[in-house]
Amino acid sequence: xxxxxxxxxxxxxxxxxxxxxxxxxxxxxxxxxxxxxxxxxxxxxxxxxxxxxxxxxxxxxxxxxxxxxxxxxxxxxxxxxxxxxxxxxxxxxx
Numbered sequence: 001x002x003x004x005x006x007x008x009x010x011x012x013x014x015x016x017x018x019x020x021x022x023x024x025x026x027x028x029x030x031x032x033x034x035x036x037x038x039x040x041x042x043x044x045x046x047x048x049x050x051x052x053x054x055x056x057x058x059x060x061x062x063x064x065x066x067x068x069x070x071x072x073x074x075x076x077x078x079x080x081x082x083x084x085x086x087x088x089x090x091x092x093x094x
Contacts, residue, residue: 005080009034012044012088021078027066028074030084037068043089044068050076051083 004020007030014035021029027048031037037044046068051060060083064076078084 002080005078005082007078007081008083009086010083011086012037012039013086014039025078026074027064027076027078027084030078031073031086034084037086039088045087045089046070047087048073049085049087050078051085052079053081 003023005023005025006018007021007025008018009030010016013031017034019030019033021033027050031048037046037048048066048068049062050064050066052063053060063082066073066076
């Protein structure tokens, strides 16, 4: 088993990047190293999706859809090469 895994964090976070996290890291850990939800004076919706790569063809699928404040982000364990996406709030004022 690997002791570190590469996780991509994108969307409405302060720092979009690929991060090396310890094996067993959670969605909460990934958002923390990315600086948290919110970016460029814009608010996030609190909706976070975790996308995993299929072994058969390498394409990503939505494995989990979570809502910060309602779902346990620290209890959702990530897998190597997961993509974590925090959604932007889109509205009339944007």
